[in-house]
Amino acid sequence: SQQGEEDPQALSIQEGENATMNCSYKTSINNLQWYRQNSGRGLVHLILIRSNEREKHSGRLRVTLDTSKKSSSLLITASRAADTASYFCATDAAQGAQKLVFGQGTRLTINP
Amino acid sequence: DAMVIQNPRYQVTQFGKPVTLSCSQTLNHNVMYWYQQKSSQAPKLLFHYYDKDFNNEADTPDNFQSRRPNTSFCFLDIRSPGLGDAAMYLCATSGTRKGYNEQFFGPGTRLTVL
Numbered sequence: 001s002q003q004g005e006e007d008p009q010a011l012s013i014q015e016g017e018n019a020t021m022n023c024s025y026k027t028s029i030n031n032l033q034w035y036r037q038n039s040g041r042g043l044v045h046l047i048l049i050r051s052n053e054r055e056k057h058s059g060r061l062r063v064t065l066d067t068s069k070k071s072s073s074l075l076i077t078a079s080r081a082a083d084t085a086s087y088f089c090a091t092d093a094a095q096g097a098q099k100l101v102f103g104q105g106t107r108l109t110i111n112p
Numbered sequence: 113d114a115m116v117i118q119n120p121r122y123q124v125t126q127f128g129k130p131v132t133l134s135c136s137q138t139l140n141h142n143v144m145y146w147y148q149q150k151s152s153q154a155p156k157l158l159f160h161y162y163d164k165d166f167n168n169e170a171d172t173p174d175n176f177q178s179r180r181p182n183t184s185f186c187f188l189d190i191r192s193p194g195l196g197d198a199a200m201y202l203c204a205t206s207g208t209r210k211g212y213n214e215q216f217f218g219p220g221t222r223l224t225v226l
Binding site for chain 1: 152154
């Protein structure tokens with residue numbers, strides 16, 4: 001069953017603007033992760049936020065987690081053309097299985 | 113550099129002709145995964161190995177099999193590819209450090225079925 005749902009499905013902004021993507025999930029989690037996928041390539045891990053954390057930063061990335069609402073957001077500040085990619089959230093079950101369930105992804109386009 | 117390698121990057125096969133995709137890793141990770149990803153969709157887990165223990169997803173068709181002869185290598189066998197099996201196949205690995213199970217992906221193999 002689908003764990004993560006993301007919105008928007010597609011987002012197009014101008015270079016330099018901030019991009020925000022949201023992810024919702026259904027069950028308890030250990031952590032939530034965000035991945036980037038450039039067209040035709042594998043996924044690249046961006047950031048992991050644990051269930052007891054509320055906010056995390058990494059460079060131009062800011063991730064928030066609200067476990068009461070079962071939702072997370074990824075903010076990319078000062079976007080660049082190279083940020084054009086699909087972004088997926090992924091959650092693991094709190095039972096500790098070594099599996100991730102990916103959301104449907106947000107396709108981000110940065111226009112120069 | 114430690115990495116996950118997939119070969120070939122592009123594979124063309126004929127309907128019903130068995131095909132094998134390979135994955136190798138230099139990360140010495142315990143867990144290896146195979147995902148299927150179709151256009152504009154999320155990666156879908158087919159199965160994973162925790163060391164030598166094979167874990168199949170309930171909805172993975174019997175047509176898909178996997179082998180892990182050693183820590184470094186893992187293979188995906190599609191016994192009789194159908195047109196619906198055309199997709200990107202992604203291999204990933206992860207360690208078992210508790211609470212930090214980020215996955216490291218290979219570049220993928222794009223499978224075309226004629």
